[in-house]
Amino acid sequence: MTESIDQYQQRIAAIDWMRGIVMILMALDHASGFFNDGRIFADSVLLYENGSIFANDQFLTRWVTHICAPTFVFLTGVSIAISHAQRLRQGISQTIIDRELWVRGVFIAMLDICVLSLASGKLVLQVYCMP
Incomplete structure (x- = not known):
């Protein structure tokens, strides 16, 4: 009985790796506000003013970290699907x-x-x- 329970409680390494990489990218994004005094927080296309300067490093940091939100949503869905399957197997x-x-x-x-x-x-x- 213990073996069948342990079989379902194993971690999926790819999900853990993806979560870790995304957390590192998000930490980079949040930390950049502290080490970059000139960072533009409201970098929306709606708030852009023609002729304003947007540094390359700021652009690349924000561009790379924009993948974080969709990835977090994807990982949430994956976690819900895995949890759902496990709970159904448990008879809930x-x-x-x-x-x-x-x-x-x-x-x-x-x-x-x-x-x-x-x-x-x-x-x-x-x-x-x-x-």
Whole structure:
């Protein structure tokens, strides 16, 4: 019995490697705000002013690290799929699994609205970084 449980609890090295690489890239992105005084935080195409200078190193850092958010979302989906398959093998019903996912999602959304919106003084419905 112990062998069958251990078989399902093994880590998938590729997922761990991907998570580690993305965390390093995200740490680079967040740390660049501290070691680069001239960094532009609002580097959106909507906020770009014609003629403004955007340094090459800033551009390349932001360009490389823009892969992080989609990768985090992808890894979240992979983790949910693996967890879902394991819970089904354990005999947990589909209804219970769905309910727990909905509760977690609503909790995270409400936490985002309540905490970040109150801290910033405006409604925030996304990942937010204060400059």
